[in-house]
Amino acid sequence: MVSTGRLLPAATLSEVVQTALRAPLRPPAQPPRLRLPPWQRGPKPRRRTELGLLLFGSAITVALYTIAELGQKSRIPPHIFPFLGVVVGLALVAHITNRWLAPNANAVILPIAVLLNGIGYVVIARWHPSLAKSQVGWAAVGVVAFFLTLFVVRRSRDLDRYRYLLLLAAGALMLAPLIPGFGENINGARLWVHVGTSFSFQPIEFAKILLCIFFASYFADKKELLSIPTARIGNRLVTDPRPLVPILLAWGLAMAIIGVENDIGFAFLIFTLFIFLLYISTGRLGYLVLGLVLFIGGALIAAHLFFQVHQRVTIWLDPENHQSLLGAGQLIQGWYSFGSGGVGGTGLGLGVSGQYVPNITSDMIFAGIGEEMGLIGSSAVVIAFLLLVGSGLRIAQTARSDFSKLLATGLTILIGFQAFFIMAGVLRLLPLTGITLPFVAYGGSSLVANYVLIALLLRVSNEGASTPAEEATGVSLPSDNPYVLAP
């Protein structure tokens, strides 16, 4: 077990501020020398698996694209070979990135992400060809971000060092949409940022990752304090509440900002992340129970207090009789899409969801998949996410430090619960919240952020994986990543 932080329990708000202020001011001890990581020689069996899966996923994407065009226009898509080139090219760039920067990382995550991205592209292209063009661009940016993340973050513990800086960045990102003239209201939620005239993005998508890093780092650092009773009330020992203060403050700030920006989906997501990481790091069920109570209480109060929350709950429970309310129509139409798809679906290019279901390429994209690919296709998407979540948690289990364990867990929670919340929302298991279906739904910020997210997961995976050398000798090396430390 590696503990990187201090053992003293003196974490206070001033520490947060001081660290944040101090960090950029401190002059570097010595100018960093740019040194490229070496190309690891020798066989990389995981990468070979990954390559095979990537090519298989690309073939599926191209096949679906062709089927959609056949269904819609009864012709082979005219640009099928350039399309094939782009799909395989992007996959190969990510794959070579892995070969170079994370050669022993998990082999399943990248192919699943690329496959989901491909399915999403096909569905978007089928309804909004113009959006699809920019989605390709965003996918390319995402792959570049994937590369940059793995290139910059050589060791997961680098992130641990800059936890307060990252928190500050997260705060700035979350506050950005509130700046007048900079932020923008879309569908009643203020979570967009405008840069220039044509470019806008959703900073919360990136903030969620930064918050996750901060939570993981902080909980890894303070888990003893949070779990072992040290304070005394009367003759009973209870856990010292003081270490909770900054974390609650950070969380409360996040919730407040989200509340002001009216983004219920991310509020749920960050809350879930926070509660689960707290429980996993401390092992105290009390936190989970407390979180659940807080959540239910908060939800009840919010439902009465905030008009938008109340409205969402109302249309969730009974959309048929509240068709005048915003968002009721898409829930009703979403169900009809699923029902009309049936088991086999109408076939790609033959559905009509786009005419009736609002936001078919973003919030409701799952309904479009359900109609055209049927129960078989929608289940395949769910199972793809399940595999992604399984791989993420497996990475967490093999990670070699508390921080990286919690980081991998947190990232998995983000992607897993984000997918669950939106799918359950479309299916009316939960109130619909306007978060994206990772990799599938249209949205540049979401796509790029999620590529960054899996890059971080792969970074942790690469560190936790047993290297071929270890597998040969049976001896586990203690370091984070043997080849980085090698001279």
Added chain:
Amino acid sequence: MGRRIRWLGIVLILCFALVLIQLTNLQFRQAHQLASASANPRNQAKILDNARGDIVAADGSILAYSQALNIPGSYKYQRVYPTATARLFSDLVGYDSIKYGTWGIEYQYNDQLIAHAQPARSLSQFLNPTTATDDVTLTVQPKLQLAAQQALAGRDGAIVALNPNTGAVLAMYANPTYDPNLLASTSPTAQDQGRFFAVAKDSQGYDALASLAYAQRWAPGSTFKVITTSAAYDYAPLLVNKSYPVRVATPLPDSNLLLHNDGNTPCGGTIAQMLPPSCDPGYADLGLDIGGTNLYKQATQFGYDSVPPLDIPGVVASNFPTPAELKDNLPGVAYSAIGQEDVAATALQGALEASAIANGGVIMTPHLMAQIRDSQGNLVTNFGLKPWMRATTQATAAAITPLMEEVVTSGTAGQVGFLPEDQVAAKTGTAQAGQQNQLVTAWMIAFAPASQPRVAIAVVLPDQAFDVTGAKAAGPVMKAMIEAALALTGPLPPVSPAPHYTPPPPAGATTTTTAKAPGATTTSTAAGAGTTTTTPPTTAPAATTTSPPSTTAPTTAPPPPTT
């Protein structure tokens, strides 16, 4: 920490399992329900694409068609019933209304009229099924329909004319009528208005939707004596030549009632003497001799107490009291024998009775649809020859025909002025109606020519003044109809005996006769006969009927081409 991560994994698996369960629920368990829900816009889109085929009369005139609208976001077509024939055919064609659904032929053949999947003729059609509408051609002759409208001259009443050999409805007209164009409007208020007019009661308490031709019943009066007579022939042959005393009235058993003859003229004798003058006391006695059970049997053989299988919605059954109801009610038996008391018949039933006698005792299935053609003009189906009921024996029908001719030559219809060359066989009816029997329902059923019947007609005029008789009110109407019908169908078809009734052959044998080229050949599947009949040459391609040789039964001539 590892154990707790595993717990998180279980939580996430449960979450995704919930999603999978709900997906299965929506896409498998409730899929059909959701897909066919009326609020599902996929179905509404189908409704908006309301293309329908044409409804065409026997002479080729179009009775209903769909006109393209070209209004974005609205219905693609407007159903149009040409004004010249809209009211004339409203009882038959019905309507296609957004709000009130379909009625009439529009209802009956909705599945063929709307766009529906076409059978694949090639691999690409199999992979990508096409939809198209079919056109329905009716057996109804607009000229005869118009003659019926003119003969009624606006009075409430109904006229049904059948081809007794095939069951084809040649005309079916009843007042009041309604305008289906209002109901077919895309404007909801116009539809409401159209519906209001269609169900509004007129001064005699009738509305247009409950057609007087097939959805209203009145006591058939003396026209029922045709059935009583055939009951005597079929069930009590000894009574045929029994002579009943000549008298003005007959006392009814189990009561102190006297049944008077119409006009209090004395009458009596055998059936042959009683039917032409329509002797009420004699037929009451005859009915009592035949008995309620036999009368009931004979009435049901003629179609009473079952809904005639006319291919249109809203047809009601005519009523004859059951043996149980008549068992201890001998006056009721007497009154039923002359078509009074609880006996009630539709105009359609009257026409079926006439066609039974005209067609050698067999009632052919009455039908409005002649054939259905697809949008390319290929024959999809035609109605074919389908017997409905064996009403009476051929011998009985042959025996009753001259009696009905006598009704015209020397009986109650003698003053109507039927042309002798038309050889009309008829029976009048003057049924008492109203609260205090202050009104009469004027009936007349007839077929012509008696030697080779080509048309069987029923005329009913309800709620006439008390001094009116069936012959006086319905007679001129019947005369006009017979003359119009015989003028219409042209020269007599070659003589061939009426078809012999056979039980319906196995399913599929009689239902559809197909033609390889439209109108070229038709194959009759009625019981085979050794004769080959050819219709007289016309401008249309001659329809030849070839039947396999057989020794048992004669065959019928096919209906003359109606184009």
